[in-house]
Amino acid sequence: MKDKYKVGIIGATGMVGQRFITLLFDHPWYDIEVLAASPRSAGKPYREAVGKKWCMDIDIPESVADMTVMSAQDDVEEIAKKVDFVFCAVDMKKDEIKALEERYAKAECPVVSNNSAHRHTPDVPMIIPEINPEHLEIIPAQRKRLGTERGFIAVKSNCSLQSYLPAMAVINEKYPIDHALVTTYQAISGAGKTFETWPEMVDNLIPYIGGEENKSEVEPNKILGKIEGGEIVPSTALQIECQTYRVPVSNGHTAAIFFSFKDGVKKPSVEEIQDMWRAYKGEPQKLELPHAPKQFIYVYTEEETPDQPQIRTAREIDGGMAISCGRLRESTQYDYKMVSMSHNTLRGAAGGAVLLAELLTAKGYMD
Numbered sequence: 001m002k003d004k005y006k007v008g009i010i011g012a013t014g015m016v017g018q019r020f021i022t023l024l025f026d027h028p029w030y031d032i033e034v035l036a037a038s039p040r041s042a043g044k045p046y047r048e049a050v051g052k053k054w055c056m057d058i059d060i061p062e063s064v065a066d067m068t069v070m071s072a073q074d075d076v077e078e079i080a081k082k083v084d085f086v087f088c089a090v091d092m093k094k095d096e097i098k099a100l101e102e103r104y105a106k107a108e109c110p111v112v113s114n115n116s117a118h119r120h121t122p123d124v125p126m127i128i129p130e131i132n133p134e135h136l137e138i139i140p141a142q143r144k145r146l147g148t149e150r151g152f153i154a155v156k157s158n159c160s161l162q163s164y165l166p167a168m169a170v171i172n173e174k175y176p177i178d179h180a181l182v183t184t185y186q187a188i189s190g191a192g193k194t195f196e197t198w199p200e201m202v203d204n205l206i207p208y209i210g211g212e213e214n215k216s217e218v219e220p221n222k223i224l225g226k227i228e229g230g231e232i233v234p235s236t237a238l239q240i241e242c243q244t245y246r247v248p249v250s251n252g253h254t255a256a257i258f259f260s261f262k263d264g265v266k267k268p269s270v271e272e273i274q275d276m277w278r279a280y281k282g283e284p285q286k287l288e289l290p291h292a293p294k295q296f297i298y299v300y301t302e303e304e305t306p307d308q309p310q311i312r313t314a315r316e317i318d319g320g321m322a323i324s325c326g327r328l329r330e331s332t333q334y335d336y337k338m339v340s341m342s343h344n345t346l347r348g349a350a351g352g353a354v355l356l357a358e359l360l361t362a363k364g365y366m367d
C-alpha cells in the first residue's frame with residue numbers, strides 16, 4: 001500500500017458527491033485531487049459550481065472550495081492521469097453512465113461507483129464489504145474483458161437494501177432463509193432532495209419510488225451469488241417481495257421485514273439471532289478499515305427498547321456506517337418479523353463506497 005492515494009470525485013456537486021467530500025477531505029489514506037461534474041459546472045471554482053446546492057451540515061472544506069471543477073465527460077483522460085482512482089455518482093441516463101464508467105476504467109483508472117448502471121454487469125462486483133468481499137476476486141476477469149491492467153469498475157448496492165440485507169445475510173449464513181416480505185420507508189435525501197427543495201414531502205408519504213422495488217428484490221441475489229466461470233452467478237435461494245414508501249425523513253432508510261426459513265431448518269431463538277448479529281465481524285472490522293463501524297449490527301431488544309431503532313437515535317451510530325436492528329419477534333404468518341435501518345447517504349451511498357474503496361485499497365487493487 002502507498003502512503004496516500006490521489007482520488008477524483010465524479011459528480012462532486014451532487015448530493016452524494018458532497019457526502020464524498022465530507023468523508024474524504026481529511027481521510028487518512030486519500031487526498032482529493034479532482035472534482036468533476038457536468039459541463040454546467042466545469043471551469044468554475046467548486047464553491048461557485050455547487051452554490052446553494054451545498055446541503056451538508058459542515059461548511060465546504062477550504063481545501064476543495066477553490067478547486068476548479070473539471071468536466072466528467074470531456075476530461076476523462078486528463079483526470080485518469082491525475083488520480084489513482086475515482087468515485088462516481090452522477091445523474092445521467094443509465095447507458096451514458098455505463099459508457100462513462102467504462103471510459104475511466106479503460107483509461108486505467110479504477111471506478112468505485114454509487115450508480116446503478118453496472119450493478120448487473122456479470123463481471124462487475126456489487127459489494128457490501130462486510131457481506132460479500134470475496135466477490136472482488138472477479139476483478140481479474142473484468143480487467144481481461146476490458147483489456148486493462150489496473151482499470152476496473154466496482155459498485156455498491158442500492159441504498160435501501162443496505163438497511164435490511166446485512167441483518168438477513170448474517171442469519172442466512174447459518175440458517176438459510178427461504179423468503180421474505182420487505183417494506184421500506186425511505187428518506188428524501190435518497191432522491192437527492194431536502195425539505196427546502198421538496199416541500200410537498202412535509203406531512204406526506206408517497207407509496208411509490210420508481211424502480212426501487214425491483215432493485216430490492218433482485219440485487220440481494222447477486223450479493224448472495226457465487227463466482228463461476230468469470231462471472232458472478234446470482235443466487236436463486238432467497239425470494240424477496242418488496243413495497244417501498246418515500247417518507248418525510250431527511251436521512252435514514254428503515255425496513256420492516258417478515259421472513260421464513262427453508263423447510264427443515266431448525267428455527268434459531270430470538271436470543272441466538274441477536275447474539276449472531278452482535279458477534280458478527282466482517283473483513284472491514286478484521287482489517288480495521290478507517291470507515292468500518294466497530295459494531296456492524298447494533299441490536300435493540302424488545303425487553304429494553306421496543307420503540308427502537310428510531311431514525312434520530314440510530315442513523316448516526318458509528319459515523320452513520322452501522323446497521324441497527326430491533327423488534328425481532330415471532331410472526332404468525334412467517335417465522336420472524338423485525339425492523340432494521342441505516343443511514344442512506346452514509347452507509348447506503350458515499351460511506352458505503354468509501355468503505356468499498358478502503359477494502360479494495362487494503363487488498364492491493366488500487367496499486
Ligand SMILES: NC(=O)c1ccc[n+]([C@@H]2O[C@H](COP(=O)([O-])OP(=O)(O)OC[C@H]3O[C@@H](n4cnc5c(N)ncnc54)[C@H](OP(=O)(O)O)[C@@H]3O)[C@@H](O)[C@H]2O)c1
Binds near residue numbers: 115190
Ligand atoms: N442520494 C442518494 O442517497 C443516493 C444513494 C445511492 C445512489 N445514488 C446514485 O448516485 C447518483 C447521484 O445521485 P445524487 O443524489 O448525488 O444526484 P444529484 O444530487 O442530482 O447530483 C448529480 C451529479 O451528476 C452531475 N451530472 C449531471 N449531469 C451530468 C452530465 N451530463 N455529465 C456529467 N455530470 C453530470 C451533476 O453535475 P452538475 O451539478 O454540474 O449538474 C451532479 O454533480 C445517482 O446515480 C443516484 O441514483 C444516490
